[in-house]
Amino acid sequence: MGNILDDDATGADPVSAKLESLGIHLDPGIPYRLESMFPRLEGWGAKGELKRKGKIIRNVEPKLAEMLRDGEEVLYIAKGVQYSFAEHYFMGVWAMTINQTVFVLTNVRLIMLRTNSSGVPKETAWMVYYSQIEKLKGGWTGMMSLKLDDGRKLQFSGFSKLDRSTMPQVFEQALEKYREHGFEPEVTQSLENLCGYCHGRVPKDEYECRRCGAEFWKPSAVALRSLVFPSWGDFVLKHYVVMGVELIGYAVTWIVAGVLVIAALSGGGDPLELLIAVGLGAFFIAIAHTVDGAVTYFVAKKGLHPRRGPTHETVEDIDEVLVES
Structure with a gap:
């Protein structure tokens, strides 16, 4: 089996120069594939779009620095709002305040971070391996549809037109690498819960992290x-x-x-x-x-949702190791 983490980024210099000219400084310790993260550098509205994206990225960088694994590279970041008819029916516009979500597409998985309205991450997060995504598609209505392999369907609003067109392309490219390398990780559900402390996977219907002992509300x-x-x-x-x-x-x-x-x-x-x-x-x-x-x-x-913090030092879980030879 090949290594899904071995693809090199190229052509980032023009992007770096543009970001520098706009005063957008990203964490050098986080591996970004800049040419896919910033696909449009010029044109009407490009400057504002770049600054908006830079602010979102800076807000999630502290969390990403903790979450990313060795060899994992960030391909795209965007912010939207998860939509649920039931929540909007009973809670109205206030449902938006608890469903702000940042998408982080890496070369290995889609990470979803629940955030506040400014894009600052909270404790709740998920991940989806690309092999578990049946469809990621932006619609003409402005909605982004995420259909998972286990049949679950998620809807998101608030993504820009550029985000809705770019994310499916990044996903398709990453999925092709999965197929080339035969990468098919085991899961307990398509949308896996992540511990808000050690960021390890917490299996379906479990509310205690095996890696750090943190407990979550049932x-x-x-x-x-x-x-x-x-x-x-x-x-x-x-x-x-x-x-x-x-x-x-x-x-x-x-x-x-x-x-x-x-x-x-x-x-x-x-x-x-x-x-x-x-x-x-x-x-x-x-x-x-x-x-x-x-x-x-x-x-x-x-x-x-955290109920009690970690009770012991994080232990390595073989299920969390992504690099396969």
């Missing part, structure tokens, strides 16, 4: 907290903006329930009317608890 435990008290689960997940919005909504629900009861009492205190008012109020409150618990479970299920 979706059921987070959902139960939101079922008991709406927004508690979001506090655990550190989704503070969403937590605040849910608290306001929950307070409004209680106000509506209270108004119904007060109206029934002020109307003469008819027992039947009072019973109906109390029943409606309790129904609205129960719906708030149930919906928040269900949505929180869905959100928590998508990735790993």
Whole structure:
């Protein structure tokens, strides 16, 4: 079997000169294939695009310096927003605040980092080997579609037109190298969870890192907290903006329930009317608890959220070694 990590970068000088002229300085310790990362250097809007991309890269560089393995090279970086109809239906525009995602395409895998709106990485991350990607395609609607080998489909918005056209090309080139070298790594699921501390792979349905001992929240435990008290689960997940919005909504629900009861009492205190008012109020409150618990479970299920830090020094896991001879 060949070595998937042996391809050399060429033609980076014009790109380096352009970046230097714009004051964009990248970490020299991170191996970038600049000609694929910056495919357009001139033309209308190119300067702004380069500066925007440079800012995204600088924000993720500290995390990349920890995550990249020996011989791994960065081919492209872009930022978008993961889209879910269910989340947008129940959470509205606030769903965008918890789904900011940076794509890092290397010569070995696609790394996905959950970030804040500025592109600064949080603790949640995933990786996908290219052999596990059935399709990566940008659509005319502005969406980026990622279809995985295990049948899972992910949708992303917010990528620029250049990103939507370039990323599929980079993916196809990397996939061709996979085929040339016969690189077919074993996985537990197409979209593998990564530990937020040692960045090792955490197998499907496991919530403790075998390499460093870090523990992550189980979706059921987070959902139960939101079922008991709406927004508690979001506090655990550190989704503070969403937590605040849910608290306001929950307070409004209680106000509506209270108004119904007060109206029934002020109307003469008819027992039947009072019973109906109390029943409606309790129904609205129960719906708030149930919906928040269900949505929180869905959100928590998508990735790993730290509960406790590492308990021991990272140990090498043979499953994490990429270089094969």
